Each structure stands twice: as C-alpha cells, then as structure tokens.
Amino acid sequence: MINLSGIYPPIVVPFTETGQIDAESFKFNLKKWMDQGLSGVIFPGSNSESPFLTQNEKIKLLKLSATYVKEAGKTLIAGTGMESTAETIKLTNTAAEIGADAALIIPPYFYKPEMKHNVLIEHYFRVADASKIPLLIYNVPVFSGIDFLPETVIKLSEHTNIIGMKDSSSNVIKTSMILAEKPKFLIFCGTVGSLLPFLSIGAVGGIMALANFAGKPLMELYTAFQKNDMILAKQLQNRLVSINTAVTSKYGIPGLKYAMNKSGYKGGFPRRPLLPLDQNGCNTIDDLLLLIR
Amino acid sequence: MINLSGIYPPIVVPFTETGQIDAESFKFNLKKWMDQGLSGVIFPGSNSESPFLTQNEKIKLLKLSATYVKEAGKTLIAGTGMESTAETIKLTNTAAEIGADAALIIPPYFYKPEMKHNVLIEHYFRVADASKIPLLIYNVPVFSGIDFLPETVIKLSEHTNIIGMKDSSSNVIKTSMILAEKPKFLIFCGTVGSLLPFLSIGAVGGIMALANFAGKPLMELYTAFQKNDMILAKQLQNRLVSINTAVTSKYGIPGLKYAMNKSGYKGGFPRRPLLPLDQNGCNTIDDLLLLIR
C-alpha cells in the first residue's frame, strides 16, 4: 500500500487585493514547502478557499502543484469532494490524471440531516469504485456540519480503495474506536491542537493548517514522537496549541495568511467575502508567533 | 415597494432514475402550481437540489420557470447565493435578466466560524449594491450552519435593496425582535412548522417545502389568518405540522418527492448522493397524507 505517513500542509492560495490569483506567490510557497521535510501537500483543501475557486482555477493550480511536488519526489493529495456523487467522481479522476497520489473527500454537506450512514456508504463506495487513486475520508464537522460515526468509518474502511481519514474534530475517542477495529487504517490528525494525542493512539501523521508556515517545529514534534522522546514532544505540543487556535478557529484563513506573511511565506489576501485580518488580530498573532520562534 | 406577500413553494427538480433532469415533469408541476392560489415560486431553492445542479442547468430551469410564472402573472424569486461575493453578484444579475423579481441569498457557509457580523454585512451590502433586483436574506441554519443574529438582520435591513428574509429556523423570538425595530421588513416563514406563529407576530407569508404539494390547505390556513379566524387557523396549523416534519426534517427531499408523487405532482427521483425514500418512509408518509386530505 502507498505510504502516506507524515506532515502535510493543506495549502493556501494567495490572492491579490482585488481577488486575483497570485500565481507567482503560489509557486514561491510551493518551492519553500518542498524544503521543510514535509511529506507533500494537499490541494485543493480546506485552507485553499476552494469554495471560492472555479473549476478552471482549481485545475490550473492543481497542475502547478503537481509540477513542483513531483519534481521534489513528494506526495500530492487532492481535495476533490463535491456535492453530487457524479461531480465528485469527475473531479477525482481529473486530479488523478494531473498526478494526484490520493484524494481527500469531504462528504456532501448541504443536506446535512440526510447524510445518514447508508447515504454516506453508497456515496463513498461509488466514488471509490470509480476512482483511479485511493481515497481518504475528510471529517471536518466545523465546516461540513457532518461528524462521521465510528461505525460509518469502519464500514468505509472495508473498501480497498478507501485507505484512511483526515479527522479535524480532535475526537480521540472516535480515533481509538476506529483503530481498535482497523489498526492499519491511516488516520491523519487535522489540526495541531490534537497532533500528539492522535499520534499517541496510532495516527500516522497530520494534515494541518499550521504546516503552511510552521513546518519546522511540526517536523521537530513529529520526529520527537517517532524517537519516543515524549518529554520533548509534550513541550512542543503544548507550545504550539495557542498559535494554532489563533490561525484556525479564532482568525481562520485571514489569520493564517497573515501569519504566513510574517514567517517568510506569501499568504497574500483572502478572497471576498473573507476580509483581511484586522489590527487586533494582527497584534495577537504577532505575540503568539514569538512563542514558537 | 414590490408586494411579495403570500405563500410560495421552493420548487423541486424532478430527475429520472439515472439523475437526468426531467424537464417535462418540471413543466407539468409549474403549470399545476400556477393554479393553486400561490403567489409564485422560488427557484433555485433549498428543495431544488441546487448544490447538485451545474450553472447551465440552473439557468435553463430558471428560464423555464420564468416563462410559466410570468405568463400566470405571478412572482419568481431566484435563490442566487454562492460562496464568493463575486459569483453571487454574477448569478443574481443573470437571474434578474431572465426575469426574477427578487433574489433569495443564502450566506456563504463553508467557512461558518468566519461569517461574523461585519463579514456578512460587507458581503450582503456589496451584493445589494450591485444587484438589479431586491434581495431577501435566507436564514437556514439546518443547512448553512449559520444563524443570523437579530442585530445583523436589523443592520442589513437598512440597505434599501434588502427588503426581507426567509427564516427557516422557527425562531419566533428573533422574528419579534426584528419586527419590533423594523415593522415593514418582509419576513417569510421558511417552514410550515411555525407558519401560524410567524403570521401572528407579523410575517407576511411563507416559503415552504410543503407548498410543493399542499398548496390548498396552506392557502386555507393563510386565508383563515387574514380573516382573523384564529380557531380555524389553529386547527389547520396543528394538523399540518406532522406531515411537514416528515417531508422536511425527517425524510428530506426524498420524502418530499414521494409525497408529491402521491399527491398528483411529479416529484421524480432525487439525484445522488440522495437516495429514493425507503419502504418505511413511504408507509409513514402514506399515513400522514391521510391526515391532510
């Protein structure tokens, strides 16, 4: 089976102030990420403002990503979940053709109350049957409003083309329940807030916003855990949580882009309706960045 | 100001078993709706499976809707909210050109935690500035995960091109708070479950799934209220609530389409990932339909 272990950024798309894609900055960042010990990148993903991207924009940026990632011998995972089953299959196979190694599939989320166990099973199994690349489930209740039940994940994991899950819910209980039944299922922590706890119970890595600008301390933490240095791992984990909360739940993408701009990356502007970070937010993030230097 | 009072169905799109649009059934329904005393229709809307429609499909069906609605001298309201501000403006003005009288705008909902007061104000004001037709806000937390604060609605209502709101949250307290400040703001109840309570505190009508197949009892209830016949209104309201819960929160669009098929309309099949109603669901709805005959 494909080895996907490790740390990945779900990468951002830098825009100009008027909302145009800034391709040069996008390339600048790609080059830099390839140089941090990370295992690859996710695009499009939850931090790519992908709901604001047209299909053409997604494909163009996927091609760019593939070029840089492949050249560096790294892994490209494409976020290809759409609302309809048919569109999900189509985009997944387009990404496969462009060079994606795996696809990360958010569930259809508009009709939340109807996304019951059997509807999700049918949807993912259809996509898995048709997809040319292996799939990861994407559990991100904060955005999708859908929180997979352990039994749904366990059932999905029985399809040979569904090999893992990115879980952004920090639910360690669910993760243990799944891994107790399916110890080889590849679970990726979806937020730095629970990275070490997830690793301690068997997660194989993380796909995390913070990796957009903090690859170095994250690789240090990941390596400490692999070397069984639990004291260092704990210190790094607890040190990283506050800045992570700020650039994810508190300030979101505008906060993440600002932190990138202050850390040697080119985050650029968000696209509307998102607005650039306000002054208070900037000050808070400035302070928090000092803690991880 | 445009008079929009009354009862509207947010109309469904009938698909064939393999997920193709069944345009003949769509037209059949449109003709029939024009004949029920309803004030018009909403398309696309929360029951149109619009997240599963391509832009081309939306535009084609909008044109069809406009033809039938205009001929009947009724009102067409188009659901044109998209994730980005720019795409929302574009689709709204396309709908206006096709003949929509007003637009119903769901907020961008993927990045829920970032949809704070000022982000929503900036988004809606930009759209309202650019739109050729008046706007209604669409508050539907069950799908969007976003529940407008009263102060956000009150602020939005100060823009002359934002004239009202469809609220599917059944929150009578919020409605009273808004109407206490802005008694002329046009509030439409978004679900039969709270129609009479909403009317009692000043709502001007309803945009409700049930109107897809139960226009007659809904018009009876609406008329009873207008004639101040509170006893009849109460009886009708309480009688309609159970079937409404079944075809909305319990069984969703598959339930609604089944109920339409049993009531002289052509609901057709849902598009995947949605699955046709199972046998238990069919039996439940059969029983509930008897109560409103």
Added chain:
Amino acid sequence: MINLSGIYPPIVVPFTETGQIDAESFKFNLKKWMDQGLSGVIFPGSNSESPFLTQNEKIKLLKLSATYVKEAGKTLIAGTGMESTAETIKLTNTAAEIGADAALIIPPYFYKPEMKHNVLIEHYFRVADASKIPLLIYNVPVFSGIDFLPETVIKLSEHTNIIGMKDSSSNVIKTSMILAEKPKFLIFCGTVGSLLPFLSIGAVGGIMALANFAGKPLMELYTAFQKNDMILAKQLQNRLVSINTAVTSKYGIPGLKYAMNKSGYKGGFPRRPLLPLDQNGCNTIDDLLLLIR
C-alpha cells in the same frame, strides 16, 4: 378538571446583601402580585433560586405563599421536582398539604444522557400515582439540559394526574405536535419571547419570569388575544420581547431582580454564587424598561 388558564409569575425570593431571606419583601411582593389580574403564582420555581434554598426554607416560603394566594382566591402551583423519584413524591405531597393546587415537576437532570423516554415515563408515572395534586411537566432545556420529545409528552399526558406542561423552549413545532394529538392538554408558555405564538396554536396561558414585574402589559396582551384583537396582541408581543430577553437569557435572575426593584417590587439581592447586576446591565435594563411603560 381544574381550570388553570392564565398568566403566572414564577416568583423570586428577595435576599439581603448577605444572603438571608427577606421575608417582609417576599410578603410585600405577594400582596402586590395578587392585585395585577394574574391567576396565581408558582413557588418554588426557576426564578426562586430554589437550588440555593434548603428544604426548610422552601417549606416556610411555601406556607407564606399559600396564605396570601388562598386569601386572594388565586392558584398556587408548587415546583417540586427533585433528583430522586422518592424525594419528588415527598416534596410534592408536602406542598399539597400546605395548599398547592398543582405541582410543576422538572425532570431529574444531573444524569441527562440517561433520562430516556422510558426512564422519564416511569419517573413521572410513579410521581403522578402517588401525588395528591395534579402535575404539570416542566420542560426547560436551558437549565435542565433535557428537552422532552413530543412522544414522551403525549404518553405522559395519558395519565389522568398529568394535566399539562410549562414549556420554556419556545418550540412551537413541538407544541403543535402535542396539541394535534391531545388538544385538551394544558400548555403554558414558559417565556414571554414566545407567548403570542404559543397562544395562537392553543396554549392556555403563560408562566413567565417577566410577570414578576410586568403583570399589567402581560395581562393586556393575554386579554387582547382572547378578544381576537390580533393587531394589538402583535404590537404588545413584539414590544415585550427585548426586555424579556434581557431579564431572562441575557442577565438572568440578577437582571430580573434589578428590573423588579425599578418597577415598584422588592427584588432584593441574589444569593451567591449569583452576583448583583453590574452597571452595564443596569443601564441596559433601564433603557429597555422605558419601552414598556
């Protein structure tokens, strides 16, 4: 069957600054409430700080309440729900002996997840079997964390000694579902925020914090509804909602006591851990009180 229709305050207990019961102020208020057209009072209730009262204090104040209420020919409803079934029965019958006409029973709420349908049925049926006075269910999820399902209420309503419910959840849909099945079940609105909506679908009255100091406008609204004057009823409803939100969900008992102090009643101080209302809260309530004068 006992006629309980009408408007009731769930009365407050005035404390001195150091947390002693101020019996004189309690009597002053009782006398005044008897003079407002209200149907009676609830004690102890959600606004009595009853979790902070010892059993002896409850009994002493129940006796005081009974004296004043009986003299005035009004109704006394006692809040007698405790965590264990045995203690609930004991307190209910003590209240009956003191003179309570009915009991309002909050469900046991510490072990929320275990309060499933059959546990609630067994508990309430046991209490109803043993109680010398009829029972009202008390649904108040904001405090108890338990929200009765319609099917649980419908089942409970089949016991001849369970005659109604106070519902503070403003859930008009559930109320319609219950009244569709059991039109004679006595539903009391538990908050002014949804009083007119509840009356419009068949509630027989209200048990509401605001009645502690705003009996007059509440009786005006209630009477307007009974006379079918829906326009006046709507105006009063929408005018009362903001002050109600302030003295219930926003500022709670400290806010309610402050509003009483400013309205000719003697609210006194709350008992610790509750703290007196801060200056900002006082200013907000001062402004809101102007709106209902």
Added chain:
Amino acid sequence: MINLSGIYPPIVVPFTETGQIDAESFKFNLKKWMDQGLSGVIFPGSNSESPFLTQNEKIKLLKLSATYVKEAGKTLIAGTGMESTAETIKLTNTAAEIGADAALIIPPYFYKPEMKHNVLIEHYFRVADASKIPLLIYNVPVFSGIDFLPETVIKLSEHTNIIGMKDSSSNVIKTSMILAEKPKFLIFCGTVGSLLPFLSIGAVGGIMALANFAGKPLMELYTAFQKNDMILAKQLQNRLVSINTAVTSKYGIPGLKYAMNKSGYKGGFPRRPLLPLDQNGCNTIDDLLLLIR
C-alpha cells in the same frame, strides 16, 4: 504540595432493589479497590448517584470510605460541590474533618447561562479561601452543562488552594492550553476514552468510572506510559475505549453497576429514577467485557 498522581475510581453506591443503601456491599468494594494499585477513591462523585443521596447518607458513607482508605494509606478525595457557595463551603469542611485529603468541586450548574467567568472565579475563590483542604475543579459538561474556558481555569489555578482539575470533556486542546501556561497544575483525565492522549500532554492521572471494576488494565496502561512503552500503552488504550463508552455515555450508571457485578464487585441496583440495565444492554456489556480479559 500534596502528591495526588495516579488512577482513582469515582466510586458507586450499591443499593438494594428497593433503593436502600447496601453498606456491606459498599465495604466489600472498598476493601477490593484498596488492593488494585489504585491511588485512592473519590466519594461522593459523579458515579455515586450523589444527587439521589441525602446529606446524612453522604456523610455516613464518607466516614466509611475514610476508614478503609486511611487504613490502606491511600488518598480520599470528596466531591463536595453544591449549588450555593455557602453550602459548598460547609460540605467541603465537613469532608475535611472526616478525613478527605482534597475536594473535587463541580460548579453550580442549574443557572448555566449565568455561570460566566467572573461568577465562577468569585465562587471558587470564596470556597478556596474557606476550605481546609486543597481543591480540584470538576469539569464535566455532559452532566453540568458548563464547560470551563481555559482562561477561567488558568485564573483559578493562581489561587494556592486550587491545585488541579478533573476534566471529563476529553478536550485535549484545552488541556494543552492550560498546561502550556501552568505546567504544574494537576490535570486528571475524567474518562478512559482520552486517558493516554491526556497523559501524553501532561496529565498526572485519571479519575474514571471504569476504575470501579477495571483497575488492573488501567494500572497496566498507566504504568506502560510511565515506562515510556508507547506501543503497549497505545494497544491498551484502544482496547479499553469501547467498553468505556458502553459503561459511561451509552448505558451510564446502570451499565457500570452491571459490569461491576460481572467482574467480582458488588454494583447492586441503581436508585430511581435510574432503572436497572435492560437485556440488550447486558448482552452488549457481556461481549465488551470479553475484550478486556
């Protein structure tokens, strides 16, 4: 400072079928717990059905607990949080006199929305000032409906008599945030579901329902972690999660008592309103117990 590290059961109270305290079974269990390598016991606690106990019953059982625990040279922690500040102080000092080494204080929880930061600070500081023994905060949102903010815990930790917290919320992010600021604050995991994750980020032990009958595998896990044997620790953690979910969130105290009865302890019956576990529940727990033998 007092050393409290380790694993503790929040002990159950066995009742007879008619709800009487079965003191012999209570003593039987106490003797057995003293023999499992555990650090002591918590009484009364979330699994003691303490809301169903009178004050006299609590004191009688506290004395019994103290006798056995002290004899064994172990630690007794008393759950002494009440709704009012005054009653909390009183019960805490009664427990201290009986021999409790520390007190575990649940916040007042009836008036949930009013339990804001400053109210909690004032309440806990008053109790801490008056208490003869050190305090642990008890964060258990599933029962109390109150979830402490990190900033509230950090502020409380500055009082020298508030030395730690039992957290049953499995929120690893909050734990990291607190320990990043206050690395010496004593955090106890409140549920086996997140024990290893909590230990990995700096918790010093666990106070967990499962320790009522599974002291042995829990001590094995705790010891494995202390020896840095992360592979064994992970295996034990993932193996214990399903049985833990069953005897806590799924079946609650009736499930826990049944599991004790099947594991050589004397769980007895629950007190009403709680009902004995039904047959389905018994079968599920029988199966799950096999996994941890």
